[in-house]
Amino acid sequence: MVDAGLIYWEVGKKENAVVWYRRAAELGDSAGQCNLAISFLQANPSNTKEAIEWLYKASVSGHVRAQYQLALCLHQGRGVEQNSQGAARWYSKAAQGGYVRAMYNTSLCYSLGEGVWQSHVLARKWMKRAADRGHSKAQFEHGLTLFSEGDLMKAVVYLELATRAGETAAAHVKHVILHRLSSTSRDRAMHLADTWLAKPSTR
Numbered sequence: 796m797v798d799a800g801l802i803y804w805e806v807g808k809k810e811n812a813v814v815w816y817r818r819a820a821e822l823g824d825s826a827g828q829c830n831l832a833i834s835f836l837q838a839n840p841s842n843t844k845e846a847i848e849w850l851y852k853a854s855v856s857g858h859v860r861a862q863y864q865l866a867l868c869l870h871q872g873r874g875v876e877q878n879s880q881g882a883a884r885w886y887s888k889a890a891q892g893g894y895v896r897a898m899y900n901t902s903l904c905y906s907l908g909e910g911v912w913q914s915h916v917l918a919r920k921w922m923k924r925a926a927d928r929g930h931s932k933a934q935f936e937h938g939l940t941l942f943s944e945g946d947l948m949k950a951v952v953y954l955e956l957a958t959r960a961g962e963t964a965a966a967h968v969k970h971v972i973l974h975r976l977s978s979t980s981r982d983r984a985m986h987l988a989d990t991w992l993a994k995p996s997t998r
Contacts, residue, residue: 809834820849828853829861836864836873843874854885859892859997866897883910890921893997898925899933926953929993931960938965947972951984956991 802812813834819827828849835846847868853861866885869878883904889897902921905914919940925933938953951972957965973981 820852823856825853825856825858825861828856829858829864832861833864836868841874843868847874854888857892859889859894859897862886862889862892863894863897863900866900870900879904879910881910887911890924893995895925895928895930895933895996898922898928898996899930902933926956927994928996929956929960931957931962934960935962935965939968942968942972947976948980948984948987951976951981952987952991955985955988959988 813831816827816831816834820831832846832849832853835842835849847865850861850865850868854865862885866882866889868874869885870882871877883901886897886900886904890901898921902918902925903909904911905921906918907913919937922933922937922940926937934953935957938950938957941947941950941953951969954965954969954972958969973984976984
């Protein structure tokens with residue numbers, strides 16, 4: 796049923812997609828619940844109240860994308876009262892479930908002390924996990940951290956990956972570092988970037 800909804804959504808027949816998502820959601824399918832909620836959030840006008848209800852159901856059953864979307868709503872106060880602690884909790888659950896965007900946001904929560912105790916150790920851990928799974932902003936930020944710590948070769952690898960993924964600001968920093976490295980180190984860093992493979996994630 797969810798697949799039928801996705802097909803209708805992709806061809807622009809959103810009303811038909813919602814019918815199929817609702818059928819799946821009402822049968823307890825967490826992907827259907829999540830997709831139904833997101834379709835409500837994207838509708839014009841949005842139906843945030845019902846979206847939150849479905850996101851919560853899917854989140855409780857362990858659907859990581861729903862957990863991330865619920866965290867966003869709590870973080871932004873969209874359809875619910877703004878709740879930084881609740882947002883951080885759901886970001887963390889989704890991050891632990893392998894959702895890359897949630898890993899990045901969990902890192903930001905720890906870095907800023909938003910909804911959790913500030914911890915630069917945990918912020919760095921989650922930023923690196925997101926970077927290692929291909930999140931371009933995380934690659935850029937982790938590269939900057941490595942640069943500030945003096946680990947120039949690893950910094951270049953992450954900054955090169957971020958640059959290739961479209962983070963244009965990473966290119967400038969990477970070029971500054973490259974001028975400080977020997978030609979052997981430069982070649983090694985580029986080889987590491989060329990052969991890099993993202994770790995598995997749930998997106």
